[in-house]
Amino acid sequence: MIPQDHPTAPQVRPRRQRATPVSRPPALIVLALCIATGAGSMQQSAVLPLLSRLQSSLHTTLTGATWAFTASLLCGAIATPLVSRFGTMYGRRLLLLITLVLLAIGSVAGGLATSLPLFIIARVLQGVSVAALPLAIGAVRELLPPARTASGIGVLSATMGTGVGLGFMISGLVAHYTSGYRAVFWISAAVAVIAIVLVAVAVHDLTPPVGGKPDILGAALLAAPLVCLLLAISQGRAWGWSSGPVLGLLAASVVLGASWVVVERRAADPLIAIGLVTHPATIGASLISALLSFALFSGFTLLPNFTETPTAAGYGFEASVLQAALYLLPTSLLMLILSLVVGRFLRRFSAATVVAAGAAIATLPELWLLVRHDRPADIYIAATLLGLGIGLAFPALGTLAIEHVNPAETAVASAVNSIARFVGGGVAGAVSGAVLSADTIKGSRLPTVHAYEVMFTIAACCVAAAAVIAGISGLMGRTATSRHDRAAG
Template sequence: MASTKTPPVTQAAEDRPTAGRSWFVVVSLSIAAATATIQQSAVLPLLPRLQQSLHASVTSVSWAFTISMLCGAIATPLLSRFSDMYGRRKMLLLTLGLLVAGSVVGAVSTSLSMLIVARVLQGISAAMIPLAIGAVRDLLPPEKMASGIGILSATMGIGVGLGFLLSGVIAEYSSGYRSVFWILAAMSTAATVLTALAVRDVRPPTGGRPDLPGAILLAGSLVCLLLGISQGKSWGWSSAGILGLFAGAVVLVTLWVVVERRTAEPLVDISMITHRGTVGASLASMLLGFALFAGFTLMPNFVQTPKQVGYGFGASVLGAGIFLLPTTLLMLVVSTFAGGLVRRYSASNLVAAGSVVAAASSLWFVARHDHSYDLYVATTLLGLGVGLSFAALGTMAVEHVEPSKTAVASAVNSLSRLVGGSIAGSATAALLASDTIKGTQVPTVHAYNTSFSIAAACVILAAVIAAVFGRLNRKPAR
């Protein structure tokens, strides 16, 4: 068995940047993480254009989004484990390099198959947030660590919102889709340079052998799960194909757990996943991921609905992005204060409080959605609630694990959010498609109310889970 001994704390402390340089580390990694997240949402508003430009069906073009999430789900735990084995800096630069390559391929793509290759390369960048959190925990002094992790954790929501805005601007002033990929290529190149300048490894790699059987089984189970979720609407939730995929996911994940428990150097330490110090953060992250992606999926659809059907605002793609601007800005603002709040109130309490505010956002929409200011209130509450929760979740996920396992713990947390977001996208699409105005394919306002009610229930449950696990993990007073 390869040694997993970590270097003395004093050595890591000596190699950490000074307080004056800490901001550069956080800003550089935040730009990289936000860029990696932007690519997830920037494609969504452009799907109709992709269908037209590439002469493909709606189902085929939807893979431009689905394949990115599938690859991200697989890459997140794998690259996080590799960062412990081979060094965080190498994995960060590799991830960003693949994002640059994928963006360039997307910008010059002339066929759907070429675009899918681009999205596979881009999707791997979903591992960026846990890799960055691991680097921040290694590099920053203790008094700045919570703030740094909070800002990085919030970049998921910030990036999603900026992705919609980017697509909105492109849709407003151009007729194609390639400009988005060229902009992503430029942003990811700049992020690569900044990361190369800001990050260095202060802990020697642990080494070891890659857990290939574990990686294959985990990849297979995630592919089955997310493919089943993403295709449930088109294939039919009770069809043999969907039921077979879900059954396959259960079988493969069971085999994965068995293999990981018997492997000397597993891809993911199963005991860490089931530990009471991390499982609460993972469950809350999945539920909050559902609420965030539900909001970012439902709100643009709602505001772009023509007023003639009895609701909606007939907004453009750019207008829809502007409606979501309060969420994006507040997630950024709240994350900057997260460090001080975590030190004062504890991460689990802040996750619980933020979840309650996020629930208020969904419930506000259910009660009031007739005027534009109603939507701005809802997106403001969503930004406050999810921003606070995500910023604190980054700390909640890693505060009870060894420093050498930070990246893996962050990866599990990010993976939970990714799965929650995937479920949100498919579930809300199914709800909207099943409850339409008679004689049309336009969803009823009742369908939106039902979807937001489910989102509210999810974040209320997240609040309960965070509060309970926070109490269980509370250190006894001395």
């Protein structure tokens, strides 16, 4: 036997030792992480109903004002995988605090900005906060007792939808009681400060950071195709879907994406392991996430536009921004409430089964709106059904996206799923804008009611497809379990 200190002896890498656990109430941990992730989601949607005010205050065009949303979307998509990986390398708590500090700085900068370039920089800083979700899910999986993990992940997964709904509500209140937009950013800054304090007190790292050298090339090659894809999606309506810039961006996203795969396969310590991305469970969860996000964000886009339309168009209710936000309140509330109980369902049923059931329910509001949209009650019924379906599916989807990976890969796997949500939400906005602008009432820029019916049909097909994919995933999971049990027996 070769002695361990002999020069030719194999070197045994020391195990990562867990730090001494610090007792924190699980409820406090989840609360802190929910406020952190909710703040990131809230800032995404809060500016959308106020674009016309941004246009006036910043002396820019409507196209320029829409970059207030696009800049945050692009930054969030890029930051999510990077921050998730850095959380593993340098500690999730540290990276959570950094994202929240950037959110606070960006919020203050947005409230003070007097020109479009400065405002876009502020929105970029805010966009980093979206990466808090995968970090938070990784922290929950590590810090909470096993019996509370599914519930914690469910609540966090639902904060994306509830945060977006809350953003609309805040912007509605700001529009109703003020003549500007800056109050939205002061509120965002206050929420960020509260989140910083709570995370600093409640969250800690049980597992010491692993350190290592960042995969800079892999990060750049992942950021590039995401930027190209989301930029083409977000600007397709303005530039023209068949225009050279849009087609060039889509082609570049494919080429750069393929280059990223080649580089990451050869990397010693890749940003995201290709095996994780190509795992059937990851592909299924990502498709489901994109499809459900399409339905959710198309609802958040279509319903306010529909309800704010003047009755002279033959539909709509001439709702104010605040009233339009109130129509979405059932969706946000039900997503939050159901996230608290989905963990109990996951103790009896597989995550795929719960997701399939939620997606099936989420087809109902689209079908309802397809045939009934003449009264305010119809909108409330649809918003309630949407909240029931998405509220059931999203929390379980958070578990479905990570249950096939080891705990060390939780944040990265969640980041992959978050990127799919970005793409689904971005596509929803682009498709909604394209369909509504292509079919307008003669002599006006208002969409026809038929244009909305087309969008309701598309959304129904998306959630139905998500239900089918989730059902197939559940069947495959049960088959694999049966095989494993027979082999063990």
